[in-house]
Amino acid sequence: MSDCAPVVARVFSTDERQALYDVIAHRRDVRNEFLPDPVPEDVLRRILGAAHAAPSVGLSQPWDFILLRDPVRRAEVKRAFDRANADAQEMFPAEQRSAYAALKLEGIEKAPLNIVVTCDRTRGGAVILGRTHQREMDLYSTVCAVQNLWLAARAEGVGVGWVSIFDPAELRPVLGLPDHVEIVAYLCVGYVSELFDRPELEARGWARAASLDAHVRYEVW
Structure with a gap:
């Protein structure tokens, strides 16, 4: 029998399926609830293993995971966030700026671990199956790894917060990134004291989550 012969697809039990849906439903973007416990x-290996099991275009696996624990390096990242966050606040209408300023939008120094998920845009060679016409598929593959990481962390009782308010050019020298590697996600990771029972921005009145039906279309837009 060939090594690549297909096998019968496993059928998961009702409880197993429900556990997956529960993890998805209770995933949260954590910002201020981190505990100092490492x-x-x-546990970290299992979480990263789940991320590494994500689908990738042409099996290129373009991701890497940079683990940051050094407080000095993370302080540099926090300063980059603070500069960008001050700029971002001014982009909103005047009546929203005070509400924006009151939001806690990162846990860079509070979380015991930061993980930078990168995409090596040269990995796999010049021509990659599935990426011949959509060059951005390597970035999308890396985002799949981020989602796997996030859900695995939630299943392990570990919180994750995605920080996106920074100028990537400021972080490149801090992280020693080569030119062909892009930052896809900056994640704050750690155990948490509590979690919101719904998205925090909704709980704080910043936005409201829409229903599924509002986003389902048939055949055409």
Whole structure:
């Protein structure tokens, strides 16, 4: 029998399926609820393993995971966030700026671990199956790895917060990134004291989540 022969697809039980849906429904973007307790290496390994199991275009696996624990390096990242966050506040209408300023939008220094998920845009060679006409598929593949990481972390009782308010050019020298590697996600990771029972921005009145039906279309836009 060939090594690549297909096998019968596993059918998951009702409880297993429900556990997956529960993890998805209870995933949260964590900002201020981090505890100082370190994430054990075996737990971290499982979470990263889930991320590494994500689908990727042409099996290129373009992602890498930079683990940041150094407080000095993270302080540099926090300063980059603070500069960008001050700029971002001014982009909103005047009546929203005070509400924006009251939001906690990162846990860079509070979380015990930061993980930078990058995309090596040269990995796999010049021509990659599935990326011949949509060059951005490597970035999308890396985002799939981020989602896997996030859901695995939630299943392990570990919180994750995605920080996107910074100028990537400021972080490149801090992280020593080569030119062909892009930052896809800056994640704050750690155990948490509590979680919101719905998206925090909704709980704080900043936005409201729409229903599924508002986003389902048939055949054409």
